[in-house]
Amino acid sequence: MPRITLILKKDGNIDTQYLARQVMEVVRDECGSVIAYSRSTLLWFSNTYTEDIHEFLHRKLSEAGIRHSIVSIVNPKPLIAGLTAWHMIKKGAVFYYDNSPEDEYTVIYMPIYTRIKTGLEELSSPMDAVCIAETISFHVKQIVFRSGGLYYDLAGDLISIVPKDSLDSIKTLVGENIPLSVGTGLKFCEALQRALKNL
Known part of the structure; x- marks a missing residue:
């Protein structure tokens, strides 16, 4: 935990x-x-x-x-x-x-803004890219929140800390169009660094 x-x-x-x-x-x-x-x-x-x-x-x-x-x-x-x-x-x-025993963090990195900006760079304006990224990000945040996870923004991309047992369902709900990478570790820094490197 x-x-x-x-x-x-x-x-x-x-x-x-x-x-x-x-x-x-x-x-x-x-x-x-x-x-x-x-x-x-x-x-x-x-x-x-x-x-x-x-x-x-x-x-x-x-x-x-x-x-x-x-x-x-x-x-x-x-x-x-x-x-x-x-x-x-x-x-x-x-x-x-709380003195309860600790367990690993499960961290998911989703480069939503980076992916949208790269994919739409030549097709639309920066304003369109931001609007689309915000819409997708809102949807993904709801999925993370309903799973019992927390999230924060990192330059428009999303870092989520989620329950280990909800990882597969989050991947399914987010879908294949949003790349995500997962890192685990007892220390948060280890889990985050692994998530950032695994993409």
Whole structure:
């Protein structure tokens, strides 16, 4: 079961990108496992980072005067882990670390924008390509979300973190026209790098 850590900033004066950089520096993030997911929320794919490291991050952010909550949950469905963390924070949790055993991340890379742009470059305008890519991306995001996965954009392409047992159904629903590559690994960076290399 992969670990999803939600970091919610409670201070509107702190920029989320600034907070993401602070977290990446403290945890020595190598590949972008800390994602600014919304204006107030960071997602951290934190498998293999111990409770001590999570507590160290919590202490460092507090010492920097950043009001926040950190909740780390392990669940086979990354979406459920994120929602559970969110509900715990909304009920008042300031720090929580789930000690359940961790399992590999399953990461899918889908170069939607790159593929559409390349395929339509000579046939249509850049505006058409963006519109088509956005439409396809919206459809694919719904598939990932319904499977219990999470996703984020990478320069118009899509990175998805999905339940291992839903991989075949996602491939079927997405279809053959959207290339995808899969990477797995206990560390998020390993899984992401494998997904990016496998295409």
